[in-house]
Amino acid sequence: MIKAAVTLRYPGAADDALKLDLNLPGQGVSAIFGPSGAGKSSLLRCLAGLQTCRADIRINGVTWQDATSCMPTHRRQLAYVFQENSLLSHLSVQGNLDYAMKRATAPVSQARYAELLDILRVGELLPRPAALLSGGERQRVALARALVVQPKLLLLDEPLAALDGTHKRDILELLDTLRDLIEAPLIYVTHALDELTRLADHLVLLEQGRVVAQGPLRTVLARTDLAHRLGDQAGVVIEAQVSARDPRWRLMQVRWDNGQLWLRDSGEALGSAVRVRILARDVSLTLSEHVDTSIVNRLPVQIREINSSAEDAMAVIRLSSGQADILARTTARSLDHLGLEAGMSVWAQVKSAALVR
Numbered sequence: 070m071i072k073a074a075v076t077l078r079y080p081g082a083a084d085d086a087l088k089l090d091l092n093l094p095g096q097g098v099s100a101i102f103g104p105s106g107a108g109k110s111s112l113l114r115c116l117a118g119l120q121t122c123r124a125d126i127r128i129n130g131v132t133w134q135d136a137t138s139c140m141p142t143h144r145r146q147l148a149y150v151f152q153e154n155s156l157l158s159h160l161s162v163q164g165n166l167d168y169a170m171k172r173a174t175a176p177v178s179q180a181r182y183a184e185l186l187d188i189l190r191v192g193e194l195l196p197r198p199a200a201l202l203s204g205g206e207r208q209r210v211a212l213a214r215a216l217v218v219q220p221k222l223l224l225l226d227e228p229l230a231a232l233d234g235t236h237k238r239d240i241l242e243l244l245d246t247l248r249d250l251i252e253a254p255l256i257y258v259t260h261a262l263d264e265l266t267r268l269a270d271h272l273v274l275l276e277q278g279r280v281v282a283q284g285p286l287r288t289v290l291a292r293t294d295l296a297h298r299l300g301d302q303a304g305v306v307i308e309a310q311v312s313a314r315d316p317r318w319r320l321m322q323v324r325w326d327n328g329q330l331w332l333r334d335s336g337e338a339l340g341s342a343v344r345v346r347i348l349a350r351d352v353s354l355t356l357s358e359h360v361d362t363s364i365v366n367r368l369p370v371q372i373r374e375i376n377s378s379a380e381d382a383m384a385v386i387r388l389s390s391g392q393a394d395i396l397a398r399t400t401a402r403s404l405d406h407l408g409l410e411a412g413m414s415v416w417a418q419v420k421s422a423a424l425v426r
């Protein structure tokens with residue numbers, strides 16, 4: 070478990086920049102998500118001991134900070150990857166890796182070192198000066214450097230933010246590959262929901278230095294009361310399995326207990342575990358199944374909860390399809406017109422769904 074109660078006020082500020090209690094799993098990827106200025110980087114700096122703050126921080130049973138003690142950063146056995154400039158620019162790539170290995174409390178084995186360099190395609194970069202690497206290369210080396218020290222906690226602060234689309238996808242894929250190899254918990258700061266829906270197991274929503282919500286990714290994303298904060302990005306992720314393909318139309322079917330969707334075939338093997346993201350704005354509701362529509366994905370669902378307010382023209386509805394939750398957004402007028410209520414069985418028309426992993 071990661072437990073961190075942090076209070077931080079910058080000198081001269083009228084209010085605390087951070088006042089929060091984090092409870093995160095001791096392994097897997099936890100994403101810290103929030104708008105600019107929410108305090109995401111400040112929080113990572115506090116966890117790393119790079120920012121003076123009042124805190125109780127325990128990482129998998131080891132106290133890093135409490136009311137009477139504060140372990141210095143170099144003893145916290147953590148690794149940090151920033152948006153840019155995580156490397157020592159006056160050294161070569163090899164020099165950066167050697168530097169990290171020498172200072173590590175328990176560096177990785179030679180076999181794991183070679184494996185990490187291979188996965189991250191760092192081998193051919195070893196003689197290159199760090200200062201002359203491209204953005205994507207720099208982040209691959211920064212990740213290698215972070216992982217060879219075998220940290221007890223890995224902090225990633227918007228590692229993709231400075232990259233263009235191609236490099237972003239490349240690093241995301243590498244992180245996805247590495248996630249099963251990394252034993253340490255990973256805290257991933259981002260303000261891009263598409264990154265976290267792919268990588269995260271756990272989600273913390275931060276606003277103005279306060280935790281708005283925290284919990285398993287699926288649970289937090291299915292909360293109707295948070296949907297308005299996420300705007301057009303509101304929507305759920307569903308864990309499913311590739312169950313069939315239709316080569317004629319280049320479609321692939323994914324299933325979960327008693328739900329299924331057809332998606333564009335992206336080549337995953339039958340039986341593979343996948344993660345599907347469905348945005349609330351892409352789901353509409355009908356009282357009976359409409360077959361005369363171009364929408365392929367029509368799911369029988371049950372209405373679990375309706376969140377509407379008198380001031381808002383839009384309502385958010387939580388539906389269940391077996392074990393999976395789906396959010397739909399409709400106008401309050403449609404809600405009234407169709408007489409929708411919690412407990413009703415209806416049909417969800419899913420206009421679009423994306424495979425995120």
Ligand SMILES: Nc1ncnc2c1ncn2[C@@H]1O[C@H](COP(=O)(O)OP(=O)(O)OP(=O)(O)O)[C@@H](O)[C@H]1O
Nearest residue numbers: 079080086103104105106107108109110111112260
């Ligand atoms: N050194 C500092 N001195 C004073 N105020 C600071 C300092 N660093 C950050 N702040 C303030 O603390 C708040 C949180 O900043 P922080 O950089 O942690 O947010 P963030 O969520 O990481 O934002 P972004 O996504 O833009 O990087 C902001 O209001 C910011 O202006």
